[in-house]
Amino acid sequence: MLELYISAVVFGLGISGILFLVSIGISIGFGLMRIVNMEQMVYYTFGAYLTFALVSATGSFVLGLICGTAAAAVAGFIVETQLLRKVYGKELMFTMVVTFSVFLIGIGIVQYVFGLASKPVGMPFHTIVHMLGAKIPLYRLMVFVIGMLVYVFINLMLNKTIAGKAIRAGIENPDQVRGLGINLGRIFTVTFVIASGLAGFGGALNSPLVGVTPYMGFDMLLFAFITVILGGLGSIKGTLVSALILGQVISVGGTIYAPLAFVGPFMVMFIVILFKPTGLYGVRGRAFGFEE
Amino acid sequence: MTRKSGAATGSLKPSENGKHVMIEKSNERILEVKELSVSYKTLHVLFDVSLEIQTGEVVVVVGRNGAGKTTLFRTVAGFLKQDSGTILFKGEDIGHLPSYEVALKGLKYIQQDKHVFADLTVRENLELGSYATKDYDWDRVLEHFPKLKTLMDRKGGNLSGGERQMLLMAQSLLGKPELVLMDEPTEGLAPHVIEDLKGAFKKISEQSTLVIIEQNLPLTAEVAHRVYAMKEGKIVAEVADKKEIQDLAFEKYL
Amino acid sequence: MDKLSRYLRGPLTLVVLIVIARYFFPNKMTFLVEITTFSIYIIANDILYGYMGMVSFGQPFYLGVGAYASAIYLAHIGNNILVAIALALLMGLIAGLILGPAFIRLRGDYFALINAATCAMGLFLVEKILYPITRGDDGLWYRSRMHATPLLDLRKPDQFFWFAMIVLFVVMIWYTWLDRSAMGASFRAIKVNENKMKFLGYDTFKIRWTGYTLMCILAALAGSMYAINYGFVNPSITEPARAAEVLVATLLGGAGSVYGPFFGTFAFLGLKDLVSTFVSRWELAVGVLTIIVCFKFSGGVWGTIQTIGAKIRSRGKASAQSAT
Ligand SMILES: Nc1ncnc2c1ncn2[C@@H]1O[C@H](COP(=O)(O)OP(=O)(O)OP(=O)(O)O)[C@@H](O)[C@H]1O
Ligand SMILES: [Mg+2]
Numbered sequence: 042m043l044e045l046y047i048s049a050v051v052f053g054l055g056i057s058g059i060l061f062l063v064s065i066g067i068s069i070g071f072g073l074m075r076i077v078n079m080e081q082m083v084y085y086t087f088g089a090y091l092t093f094a095l096v097s098a099t100g101s102f103v104l105g106l107i108c109g110t111a112a113a114a115v116a117g118f119i120v121e122t123q124l125l126r127k128v129y130g131k132e133l134m135f136t137m138v139v140t141f142s143v144f145l146i147g148i149g150i151v152q153y154v155f156g157l158a159s160k161p162v163g164m165p166f167h168t169i170v171h172m173l174g175a176k177i178p179l180y181r182l183m184v185f186v187i188g189m190l191v192y193v194f195i196n197l198m199l200n201k202t203i204a205g206k207a208i209r210a211g212i213e214n215p216d217q218v219r220g221l222g223i224n225l226g227r228i229f230t231v232t233f234v235i236a237s238g239l240a241g242f243g244g245a246l247n248s249p250l251v252g253v254t255p256y257m258g259f260d261m262l263l264f265a266f267i268t269v270i271l272g273g274l275g276s277i278k279g280t281l282v283s284a285l286i287l288g289q290v291i292s293v294g295g296t297i298y299a300p301l302a303f304v305g306p307f308m309v310m311f312i313v314i315l316f317k318p319t320g321l322y323g324v325r326g327r328a329f330g331f332e333e
Numbered sequence: 334m335t336r337k338s339g340a341a342t343g344s345l346k347p348s349e350n351g352k353h354v355m356i357e358k359s360n361e362r363i364l365e366v367k368e369l370s371v372s373y374k375t376l377h378v379l380f381d382v383s384l385e386i387q388t389g390e391v392v393v394v395v396g397r398n399g400a401g402k403t404t405l406f407r408t409v410a411g412f413l414k415q416d417s418g419t420i421l422f423k424g425e426d427i428g429h430l431p432s433y434e435v436a437l438k439g440l441k442y443i444q445q446d447k448h449v450f451a452d453l454t455v456r457e458n459l460e461l462g463s464y465a466t467k468d469y470d471w472d473r474v475l476e477h478f479p480k481l482k483t484l485m486d487r488k489g490g491n492l493s494g495g496e497r498q499m500l501l502m503a504q505s506l507l508g509k510p511e512l513v514l515m516d517e518p519t520e521g522l523a524p525h526v527i528e529d530l531k532g533a534f535k536k537i538s539e540q541s542t543l544v545i546i547e548q549n550l551p552l553t554a555e556v557a558h559r560v561y562a563m564k565e566g567k568i569v570a571e572v573a574d575k576k577e578i579q580d581l582a583f584e585k586y587l
Numbered sequence: 588m589d590k591l592s593r594y595l596r597g598p599l600t601l602v603v604l605i606v607i608a609r610y611f612f613p614n615k616m617t618f619l620v621e622i623t624t625f626s627i628y629i630i631a632n633d634i635l636y637g638y639m640g641m642v643s644f645g646q647p648f649y650l651g652v653g654a655y656a657s658a659i660y661l662a663h664i665g666n667n668i669l670v671a672i673a674l675a676l677l678m679g680l681i682a683g684l685i686l687g688p689a690f691i692r693l694r695g696d697y698f699a700l701i702n703a704a705t706c707a708m709g710l711f712l713v714e715k716i717l718y719p720i721t722r723g724d725d726g727l728w729y730r731s732r733m734h735a736t737p738l739l740d741l742r743k744p745d746q747f748f749w750f751a752m753i754v755l756f757v758v759m760i761w762y763t764w765l766d767r768s769a770m771g772a773s774f775r776a777i778k779v780n781e782n783k784m785k786f787l788g789y790d791t792f793k794i795r796w797t798g799y800t801l802m803c804i805l806a807a808l809a810g811s812m813y814a815i816n817y818g819f820v821n822p823s824i825t826e827p828a829r830a831a832e833v834l835v836a837t838l839l840g841g842a843g844s845v846y847g848p849f850f851g852t853f854a855f856l857g858l859k860d861l862v863s864t865f866v867s868r869w870e871l872a873v874g875v876l877t878i879i880v881c882f883k884f885s886g887g888v889w890g891t892i893q894t895i896g897a898k899i900r901s902r903g904k905a906s907a908q909s910a911t
Contacts, residue, residue: 071696077696079644138831138838139881145877149872152868207461210453217444219411219431219432220410220432221507222462259828270697310701
């Protein structure tokens with residue numbers, strides 16, 4: 042019985058790793074650019090599909106990871122420079138609709154290129170580690186560790202580098218950053234490319250766990266939404282904490298009572314939002330939309 | 334209300350050591366705003382505003398709340414786009430430039446809300462200014478604000494109003510701007526703090542041309558070479574006579 | 588009497604036009620009913636977005652509430668279609684009253700996202716959790732269980748058409764009234780400046796709650812009309828992916844206007860119909876279409892019609908003046 046829960050906890054950690062990677066872009070995109078970029082899941086999907094293609098073609102998962110991440114970053118670069126720049130500062134509805142449309146177009150492209158059928162991606166390794174009697178796939182543990190490393194890396198970047206400080210300042214007050222003479226647009230682009238790369242990376246890492254389908258982004262979008270709402274839009278720490286909570290809710294909750302894997306995250310979000318409308322670490326004020 | 338052309342009042346000698354490049358009041362126009370009209374969506378706020386700023390001047394813009402002063406400054410600084418009209422900075426049309434380029438050209442705008450980056454320390458706030466302008470000469474800018482030197486590791490969010498304003502001024506001086514626009518720098522500050530800032534205005538004005546929005550009329554009388562009065566989106570008066578300024582003659586236009 | 592006719596004229600014209608269209612293009616009747624139903628759904632969203640400025644990315648949920656309320660009643664409990672519709676309205680009201688206080692406190696971005704999450708939740712409910720009642724993806728089929736209604740037999744498509752016309756007529760009159768009423772004005776005021784409303788002593792929470800609940804009821808009405816017209820319901824009606832359709836149609840028509848929703852629906856469904864004959868993948872087509880609409884026709888169809896109308900009128904006036 043105990044083994045069951047231990048392995049559930051570890052599974053949950055793996056899920057947290059993925060959730061964090063794919064949500065970070067939505068959270069930062071909101072904090073910095075004040076848009077809700079619904080199309081983040083396109084990069085997630087691209088990352089997964091490229092991994093699938095490369096693993097099938099070359100058998101190398103690492104190559105798949107790299108190319109998946111790169112492809113997602115390139116897609117992010119194109120979308121940001123060609124389209125999103127035109128929607129910054131526009132009203133919420135507009136940006137959401139535009140980014141959602143990009144999402145739909147991305148799904149359409151994937152369907153054209155790869156077809157509708159779901160495709161399996163082989164596990165890079167099947168190593169099992171034993172922990173207090175529970176058998177745990179090393180890969181899931183690795184996904185979690187990678188997620189945490191990314192968090193540490195992002196934090197270092199934001200707190201130690203001057204560009205990172207400019208991003209933090211930009212989240213607080215974009216106009217003032219510009220007023221100092223900083224080209225915030227370029228910082229937006231770099232941030233966005235990193236965020237979409239991370240979403241692609243998340244997709245690549247998740248592909249052996251869930252397989253790839255054109256609609257995989259839709260399923261993930263829901264969880265990504267819940268993650269950022271629960272954590273608080275714009276907060277990276279919040280995104281991490283909420284990814285950790287949700288991973289356990291999905292995995293341990295699902296072990297206790299299967300439907301909780303799906304309903305649980307929603308319930309947690311709902312309850313938190315009732316008491317704290319801006320999520321766990323969300324900031325009040327400045328952001329657009331109505332107050333509170 | 335005619336402009337005294339070539340009035341040499343307040344001219345200062347350039348300093349020898351080259352550390353301060355003191356500017357002289359001259360006839361050279363550093364900023365020309367011609368028939369500027371600005372609106373927020375359907376709300377028309379500025380109507381054909383024209384003004385000229387001479388190099389080395391200290392000009393104060395006065396006007397009631399909602400007169401459009403901030404809107405004027407924000408447009409000049411590139412944060413808002415005008416519907417029509419031109420903005421010339423050192424003879425160059427900057428009306429279409431994004432705000433960060435305007436700043437890099439040497440026109441800085443200090444916003445009204447006294448917002449400093451709350452999450453960053455004073456040092457980091459200054460670092461950002463240096464990062465943008467590649468000007469790391471902090472001694473020069475901190476000279477006028479000795480108090481800031483003792484606060485380097487304090488978070489922006491924990492500074493008092495006066496300290497914030499000092500930090501903002503120091504930050505804006507990085508990159509040696511030729512023109513600094515300040516939006517109600519003394520708003521909400523205690524009298525003794527205002528007294529400190531007054532000294533800072535004087536010192537800054539030795540290095541840059543200064544345009545200040547001010548509601549504090551006695552202060553205006555003290556620092557201004559020239560005063561523009563704004564009302565309902567228009568410039569309704571310009572007072573250049575020192576005597577008239579001292580007598581607060583512009584008050585009747587408000 | 589004159590006052591009344593002001594509210595009646597527009598809606599009546601609209602309905603008469605649809606009826607004429609039905610006789611000119613008899614094979615398009617299904618399409619016209621679809622437009623009618625869908626435009627009620629869009630009006631619901633327009634109250635939320637066009638008037639109050641609240642974006643929801645989960646409108647299919649509210650449609651689903653109505654559809655499943657009617658469907659579950661018809662499939663398991665009773666046979667009376669009118670009761671099924673009444674139940675849908677009631678469920679819409681309840682959803683609005685219960686979810687409202689939680690949702691409308693949220694800031695705009697959170698509101699949009701929590702609706703998306705709610706919608707996905709709703710889909711999961713009807714697909715999996717309530718499987719014994721909803722039969723999941725197989726859907727509920729109950730056409731044979733529906734009993735004839737007096738006067739109009741809603742089981743028959745051509746009679747349902749008339750029913751849809753009556754509903755549209757009533758909804759449009761109400762909507763025209765709303766547009767001009769104090770309530771409509773307060774919705775708009777909230778969109779523009781909520782704080783000011785608060786200062787003026789309005790209870791903005793209540794105003795929003797009212798608008799949100801009205802949205803729920805109308806969307807549920809549309810859902811119930813779908814349920815009855817089709818005779819079956821499956822989870823695809825509440826699919827979150829279709830949330831975009833609602834927003835596109837709203838934008839396409841021109842948000843916050845009386846006839847925007849109808850023309851938006853007409854344009855959207857018409858285009859979708861056209862496009863689907865050429866390409867099978869709706870995602871790509873809808874995505875591209877939406878982006879074009881967003882960037883090129885920001886005023887929407889109705890807005891464009893109005894500007895053209897205004898131009899013609901001013902030209903007419905100018906020529907009239909030059910003639911004198
Ligand atoms: N972002 C905005 N959107 C719409 N209207 C605005 C906006 N900012 C300012 N306004 C309006 O424009 C007008 C001019 O505002 P502005 O801030 O320029 O005035 P001001 O002279 O700086 O006033 P104050 O002394 O209060 O700072 C006001 O009527 C104000 O309500
Ligand atoms: Mg102002």
